[in-house]
Amino acid sequence: MSAPTTFNGWVGEAKGAPLVWKEMPLRAEDEYSVDMDVTHCGICGSDIHTLESSWGPAKYPCVVGHEITGVATRVGKKVTNVKVGDRIGVGAQSGSCHECKRCKAGFENLCSGQRTGTYNGIWPNGDKSYGGYADKWRGDCRFVFKIPESMTNEVACTFFCAGVTTYAPLKRHNVNKDSVVGVLGVGGLGHYGILWAKAMGARVYALSSGTKKKDLALELGADGYAATSNEEDLKPLKGELTHILCTGTGQDFKWETYLRLFQPNGVFINVGLPSWNFPEVSPMLLVLTQASICGSAIGSPAEIEDMLKFAAEHNVKPWIQKYSMKDAPKAVEDFNAGKPKFRFVLEN
Numbered sequence: 054m055s056a057p058t059t060f061n062g063w064v065g066e067a068k069g070a071p072l073v074w075k076e077m078p079l080r081a082e083d084e085y086s087v088d089m090d091v092t093h094c095g096i097c098g099s100d101i102h103t104l105e106s107s108w109g110p111a112k113y114p115c116v117v118g119h120e121i122t123g124v125a126t127r128v129g130k131k132v133t134n135v136k137v138g139d140r141i142g143v144g145a146q147s148g149s150c151h152e153c154k155r156c157k158a159g160f161e162n163l164c165s166g167q168r169t170g171t172y173n174g175i176w177p178n179g180d181k182s183y184g185g186y187a188d189k190w191r192g193d194c195r196f197v198f199k200i201p202e203s204m205t206n207e208v209a210c211t212f213f214c215a216g217v218t219t220y221a222p223l224k225r226h227n228v229n230k231d232s233v234v235g236v237l238g239v240g241g242l243g244h245y246g247i248l249w250a251k252a253m254g255a256r257v258y259a260l261s262s263g264t265k266k267k268d269l270a271l272e273l274g275a276d277g278y279a280a281t282s283n284e285e286d287l288k289p290l291k292g293e294l295t296h297i298l299c300t301g302t303g304q305d306f307k308w309e310t311y312l313r314l315f316q317p318n319g320v321f322i323n324v325g326l327p328s329w330n331f332p333e334v335s336p337m338l339l340v341l342t343q344a345s346i347c348g349s350a351i352g353s354p355a356e357i358e359d360m361l362k363f364a365a366e367h368n369v370k371p372w373i374q375k376y377s378m379k380d381a382p383k384a385v386e387d388f389n390a391g392k393p394k395f396r397f398v399l400e401n
């Protein structure tokens with residue numbers, strides 16, 4: 054059977070244009086390529102930033118979606134990690150150079166050569182990359198993962214971006230039963246942050262601007278909640294935390310508010326990408342807290358494998374709401390209205 058050359062997907066043709074369902078070219082096959090029939094795709098904030106060109110001009114036409122699960126339908130000659138019929142997934146990254154120092158050290162997510170985003174990117178062969186608001190996807194086996202037996206495709210998909218973005222740094226910074234973790238922002242990423250930190254055995258406090266998210270955060274398993282706008286709420290946390298995972302915060306952000314919540318040597322991990330810069334940090338504050346401030350970008354293939362195993366072992370389940378793939382424009386509209394609790398999943 055000859056390989057398909059096209060797929061159908063929801064196409065953003067220009068900034069602000071409505072999504073249209075149409076036929077698009079699949080990238081060329083090669084010995085590492087994997088074809089998948091898409092079953093599910095999560096909706097990520099990055100999809101909206103790309104469609105709206107808010108992180109810089111997008112390469113229209115775009116088909117977004119980078120929390121993709123499906124079933125492998127065709128694999129290249131050198132593919133050994135998946136076979137036809139396997140349930141598989143792919144996240145925000147679909148390619149790296151495999152040759153730079155970072156790739157060789159297992160930091161493919163930080164590749165300093167050609168790094169292919171799952172959508173709005175360019176494959177090494179020059180073809181454009183298209184995401185999972187679609188019926189089919191073709192990519193590279195080195196960024197494709199088998200889904201654990203115990204996990205359905207609809208549950209699995211959001212692990213591939215939101216899941217690993219929050220799992221990888223908590224694991225890297227050794228969150229465990231002795232940790233006290235503050236999760237700043239209770240949205241798609243923050244909800245995962247709470248689930249992971251609890252599964253790692255930590256005590257977890259959800260931190261969010263008002264009181265709106267309090268009940269949900271406690272329902273997710275947080276041991277406590279503090280409204281960051283309320284000094285009285287934050288007082289009992291002073292000097293208590295070992296880690297803060299920052300998934301989102303307002304532009305009124307102040308380092309003092311958060312670094313003083315740390316025990317000595319606390320770690321502030323940023324995974325959010327607001328369009329503004331963090332404020333200056335006082336050298337005195339850094340010295341006298343011995344805090345570390347760092348960031349984290351999605352996760353490497355090894356971290357994705359590790360996350361899937363951990364999630365299956367600890368039965369970590371994201372909170373998702375499903376929409377039919379044909380209702381993707383409505384799902385995007387509801388996403389933009391802030392309705393996800395906590396992740397939307399499109400289903401074919």
Ligand SMILES: [Zn+2]
Nearest residue numbers: 097099145214
């Ligand atoms: Zn994403």
Ligand SMILES: [Zn+2]
Nearest residue numbers: 150153156164
């Ligand atoms: Zn590289």
